[in-house]
Amino acid sequence: MRSIDIHDHVKGRSIYLDDIPLIQGTLFARVFTSNVAHGRIIKLDISKARDLEGVHKVLISSDITGINQIGGIIDDEPLMAENIVDFIGMPIALVLADSESIARKACKLIDCKIEAFEEITDPRIAYEKGALIIPSKKFILGDTESTWSSCSHIFEGKADINGQEHLYIETQGAYAQPVEGGKIKVYSSTQGPTAVQRAVAKVTGMEMHSIEVDVTRIGGGFGGKEDQANAWAALCALGTHITGRPVKYSLSREEDIYMTGKRHPYSADFKIGFDNKLKILAYEVTFFQNAGAAADLSPAVLERTLFHCTNAYFIPNVNAIAHCCKTNLPPNTAFRGFGGPQGMFVIECAIAIAAPKLNCKASDIQKANLITTGDVFPYGQLAESEAETSWQQFEDRFDLKKMQQDVDQFNKENIHLKKGLAVQPICFGISFTKTLMNQARSLVHIYTDGSVGITTGAVEMGQGVNTKIAQVAAHIFSLPIDKIRIYSTNTTRIANTSPSAASATADLNGKATLMACEAIKERLKKVVISIADTKEQNSDIEIRDGLVFLDSLETKITWQELISKAFEQRVSLSEHAHYATPDVHFDWSKGKGHPFSYHVYGTSVTQVTVDCIRGNYEIDFVKVVHDYGQSMNPMIDLGQIEGGIVQGIGWMTCEDVFYDEKGKLRSNALSTYKIPDIYAAPKEIDIIPLITDKENLAILQSKAVGEPPLMYGLGTYFAIENAIQSFNPTVPRRMNAPYTPEKVLLALYGSKDL
Ligand code: MTE
Ligand code: HPA
Ligand code: MOS
Numbered sequence: 001m002r003s004i005d006i007h008d009h010v011k012g013r014s015i016y017l018d019d020i021p022l023i024q025g026t027l028f029a030r031v032f033t034s035n036v037a038h039g040r041i042i043k044l045d046i047s048k049a050r051d052l053e054g055v056h057k058v059l060i061s062s063d064i065t066g067i068n069q070i071g072g073i074i075d076d077e078p079l080m081a082e083n084i085v086d087f088i089g090m091p092i093a094l095v096l097a098d099s100e101s102i103a104r105k106a107c108k109l110i111d112c113k114i115e116a117f118e119e120i121t122d123p124r125i126a127y128e129k130g131a132l133i134i135p136s137k138k139f140i141l142g143d144t145e146s147t148w149s150s151c152s153h154i155f156e157g158k159a160d161i162n163g164q165e166h167l168y169i170e171t172q173g174a175y176a177q178p179v180e181g182g183k184i185k186v187y188s189s190t191q192g193p194t195a196v197q198r199a200v201a202k203v204t205g206m207e208m209h210s211i212e213v214d215v216t217r218i219g220g221g222f223g224g225k226e227d228q229a230n231a232w233a234a235l236c237a238l239g240t241h242i243t244g245r246p247v248k249y250s251l252s253r254e255e256d257i258y259m260t261g262k263r264h265p266y267s268a269d270f271k272i273g274f275d276n277k278l279k280i281l282a283y284e285v286t287f288f289q290n291a292g293a294a295a296d297l298s299p300a301v302l303e304r305t306l307f308h309c310t311n312a313y314f315i316p317n318v319n320a321i322a323h324c325c326k327t328n329l330p331p332n333t334a335f336r337g338f339g340g341p342q343g344m345f346v347i348e349c350a351i352a353i354a355a356p357k358l359n360c361k362a363s364d365i366q367k368a369n370l371i372t373t374g375d376v377f378p379y380g381q382l383a384e385s386e387a388e389t390s391w392q393q394f395e396d397r398f399d400l401k402k403m404q405q406d407v408d409q410f411n412k413e414n415i416h417l418k419k420g421l422a423v424q425p426i427c428f429g430i431s432f433t434k435t436l437m438n439q440a441r442s443l444v445h446i447y448t449d450g451s452v453g454i455t456t457g458a459v460e461m462g463q464g465v466n467t468k469i470a471q472v473a474a475h476i477f478s479l480p481i482d483k484i485r486i487y488s489t490n491t492t493r494i495a496n497t498s499p500s501a502a503s504a505t506a507d508l509n510g511k512a513t514l515m516a517c518e519a520i521k522e523r524l525k526k527v528v529i530s531i532a533d534t535k536e537q538n539s540d541i542e543i544r545d546g547l548v549f550l551d552s553l554e555t556k557i558t559w560q561e562l563i564s565k566a567f568e569q570r571v572s573l574s575e576h577a578h579y580a581t582p583d584v585h586f587d588w589s590k591g592k593g594h595p596f597s598y599h600v601y602g603t604s605v606t607q608v609t610v611d612c613i614r615g616n617y618e619i620d621f622v623k624v625v626h627d628y629g630q631s632m633n634p635m636i637d638l639g640q641i642e643g644g645i646v647q648g649i650g651w652m653t654c655e656d657v658f659y660d661e662k663g664k665l666r667s668n669a670l671s672t673y674k675i676p677d678i679y680a681a682p683k684e685i686d687i688i689p690l691i692t693d694k695e696n697l698a699i700l701q702s703k704a705v706g707e708p709p710l711m712y713g714l715g716t717y718f719a720i721e722n723a724i725q726s727f728n729p730t731v732p733r734r735m736n737a738p739y740t741p742e743k744v745l746l747a748l749y750g751s752k753d754l
Contacts, residue, residue: 001633004467015190015216017173020249027056029239029249030103032093033259034085037328037663041083043113046093052109054102057243059094060452065241066205070234072227079203079234085114086293087330088663089259096239096247107169119663123288123325124267131326133291134299139306139591141378142317146460151273153358159349159735161342163657164263164335165673170219172229172260173250184237185212190229190458191221192499197491199230200237216488217460223334226499227297228260258665262657263289263335264301266342268746269621272350278368283315284538285346287322296331296333299325301339303433307379309341311347312387312427312601314375328663334501336647336710340428345714349735352718362718363423367391380592386601387425390690394603394625397688411726416612420723424604426709429596430503431584437498438581440508444516445565446573450560455487456509457497463706464636468506469513471632478543503706508579510699516577527566527634597697600708602626606715610723615745619649621684624712629688629696640707641687648713650676656740724748
């Protein structure tokens with residue numbers, strides 16, 4: 001089934017923030033920001049800006065009516081700088097003007113002097129200086145220390161991995177409007193309407209019930225709008241609260257790129273030990289996370305790095321430690337995979353370093369260590385594993401040996417073109433790692449004409465969650481999909497939502513919808529029974545072609561008649577249901593628990609061809625066996641997998657976030673930050689569903705699909721590395737993603753300048 005949005009998307013009728021009609025009197029906002037990464041404001045003169053014609057007001061931190069604080073996990077992030085600035089792009093003043101261009105001009109008239117302090121941009125330096133956002137976190141399984149002596153081979157190394165710009169098509173933004181009684185309605189491009197509501201309440205000093213947040217859909221989020229939509233909404237709402245006028249702020253691409261945080265760069269040290277049969281006996285890893293200037297979601301991201309630091313492998317002795325390092329960069333934030341991909345990259349680096357020294361392929365090590373059902377993850381959860389089945393079905397389907405032979409043959413016959421191959425198993429835990437976030441609600445109404453309207457906490461961001469929720473209702477009521485409408489996500493209809501994130505949105509909100517629909521259906525059954533002249537109390541109703549069937553027997557009752565009858569009998573046609581994921585728990589004091597309701601597995605192979613004269617490369621193919629469970633919407637899920645793979649490839653190859661030593665973003669436009677285009681995408685992506693009949697806790701057995709496929713992209717890095725090795729086996733293996741063509745060229749010829 002296609003996405004319910006596609007017709008409106010294609011016709012340009014879908015509503016995003018900038019499609020909301022402007023109310024007369026709307027003011028346009030723009031922030032004046034710090035151009036110094038770390039320092040103290042010694043002068044701030046806004047008078048010239050304030051006096052510019054068309055400027056209504058210029059607000060600074062002391063104008064904030066509530067609390068100057070938007071930190072999500074820790075209260076360490078002022079909305080606008082007071083004395084100290086912590087990163088380039090930190091808001092200092094808010095201009096409210098009659099037009100965007102006047103606001104822009106006014107910002108240039110603000111006179112601000114900042115005394116610069118020493119800035120830190122490197123997480124290892126931050127760590128040495130003790131600049132940590134939270135105390136470091138640890139996972140320990142078994143005992144690595146006493147295991148090293150029984151290892152036949154031990155390898156140590158360092159891995160670096162860069163950040164990634166979200167580059168959602170719709171930039172960040174919000175539109176606040178005054179509502180009678182001093183209330184405020186905020187339209188926000190956010191994944192987390194409640195997070196926005198909370199931030200707005202805090203900053204304005206209002207109560208949450210006075211703030212309504214509404215989201216029809218967003219033009220992509222990829223994690224970048226899980227927490228970082230809050231600032232713009234809070235600024236607009238503050239403007240509305242103070243001026244009584246509607247305030248809109250829709251960031252330009254340039255502002256969005258330099259002011260918002262990105263995927264976290266990490267640097268890591270690892271040590272890995274093997275027996276003489278390729279079994280990994282021990283793994284030690286230390287992660288230095290570049291969190292940026294405030295906590296934002298970094299502590300939670302750091303935790304997921306630890307959760308996924310052994311990827312799809314069982315390792316009996318693990319000692320993993322992670323440091324959340326404070327630097328003078330914009331606070332880094334959630335990004336598809338939420339720290340998991342960085343954790344997985346490092347173990348794959350360790351395997352890639354070990355393989356040639358153990359005279360084998362990385363895939364031999366991967367295969368020998370796949371986690372099986374009953375094995376324990378370092379965090380105490382027992383695996384219900386599909387790692388081996390996905391690998392097995394992958395081998396059945398794709399002839400890995402033959403692929404490798406073809407690559408070897410090609411490399412023998414070609415001097416300046418080299419191919420590389422890499423297998424990439426994945427394992428990703430589904431659930432918010434913060435247990436309390438695993439809850440959702442759904443409000444279902446059947447109107448008297450038989451049509452159905454649903455509100456949940458889910459935000460549609462292109463991932464197709466609204467279609468899946470409509471499918472759930474259509475399935476329970478046996479109705480055609482066009483009888484179901486999904487409404488905007490709105491905090492007055494559904495309260496206290498978790499953000500749409502962690503790939504769990506359809507599971508959580510879909511299950512709440514399923515419960516609401518089933519409760520209504522239960523009541524409708526009684527109505528059918530009352531009019532169909534049957535005594536059977538355990539009957540099942542179904543609607544086929546608009547007619548009600550009772551226990552597979554056609555009644556003469558139409559769906560509309562049934563609904564009218566229910567209404568006549570004063571039976572409620574509405575339900576508000578609450579779902580909380582069962583059995584998930586985690587105890588951080590022990591570092592053990594059962595944080596995930598299930599895991600998603602899969603195996604991919606990536607082949608690349610490297611041009612060894614130019615350093616360019618092409619991705620020949622990515623082939624995957626992916627664990628969908630039983631996909632409820634293969635078309636949407638296929639789109640998620642293809643998109644995830646290409647986004648993962650971008651992160652591993654051409655996308656290179658670059659801050660200079662002063663903390664200034666140099667890759668600040670699409671001319672200096674390259675995302676994959678159609679030519680950079682694999683020439684072929686082949687996706688095969690894993691066949692399994694196991695039960696799972698996903699909605700209608702359809703496993704979460706949003707984030708896991710991004711991690712197939714990791715294989716690209718190692719495929720390129722393997723191609724480089726065939727060209728020049730003397731170059732030391734380097735573990736420093738991304739592999740941009742420039743870096744590939746330097747690596748091919750053994751340059752040390754990397
Ligand atoms: N797909 C599209 N088209 N746009 C997005 O912003 N975000 C990804 C993924 N797929 C995203 C996307 C991220 S980071 C997550 S967590 C999930 O979708 C969130 O949606 P889900 O929980 O419904 O999978
Ligand atoms: N994923 C995404 N967002 C989150 C998570 C997570 O696991 N935990 C807290 N916020
Ligand atoms: Mo996704 S990073 O959990 O929004």
